[in-house]
Amino acid sequence: MKYLVLFLMSMFPLLSISAQNLEKMDSVQRNKYLIDLSSEVIKTMGPGYYRNTHPTISEGVFISNDGRAKIKKNIGRKYYEIKYPYDKSKETLEFDFSAKVRIWKDTGEPCDVIFGNGYGKNFFFSSYKEQTKSRTATDKVPYQQVQNANKNIGTKCGAM
Numbered sequence: 193m194k195y196l197v198l199f200l201m202s203m204f205p206l207l208s209i210s211a212q213n214l215e216k217m218d219s220v221q222r223n224k225y226l227i228d229l230s231s232e233v234i235k236t237m238g239p240g241y242y243r244n245t246h247p248t249i250s251e252g253v254f255i256s257n258d259g260r261a262k263i264k265k266n267i268g269r270k271y272y273e274i275k276y277p278y279d280k281s282k283e284t285l286e287f288d289f290s291a292k293v294r295i296w297k298d299t300g301e302p303c304d305v306i307f308g309n310g311y312g313k314n315f316f317f318s319s320y321k322e323q324t325k326s327r328t329a330t331d332k333v334p335y336q337q338v339q340n341a342n343k344n345i346g347t348k349c350g351a352m
């Protein structure tokens with residue numbers, strides 16, 4: 193019993209790591225946390241979009257016109273955006289990134305992930321942890337490039 197109590201007491205510091213205010217961390221520790229977590233989110237939700245490149249990290253404030261309560265309550269909340277570039281000479285995606293993850297500043301938890309094909313997943317209605325509890329239940333976004341990247345869409349063909 194004594195060992196069980198010691199074990200449980202040793203777990204409390206680990207539990208506080210998962211929900212933390214990122215603004216209070218030093219920048220080196222925070223950036224490492226952001227890159228590690230965003231990499232995990234991408235590899236879990238859309239592994240085909242993960243690129244082992246140096247991402248850019250920026251800050252933002254959440255805005256939305258969506259009236260649903262679970263989204264609306266996050267308006268004005270601050271986040272970090274971690275954006276992963278890709279080699280445009282080797283692949284063509286809808287966006288200028290292979291994936292980007294937004295992570296809340298106040299809790300350190302993912303807000304959403306958007307992939308280069310335009311698909312994404314948000315964690316408003318079910319948290320990232322809830323969505324990944326059962327690995328078999330996690331729907332992965334399949335990798336997909338732009339199909340007609342080199343065609344001139346909307347140009348006239350032939351004489352009139």
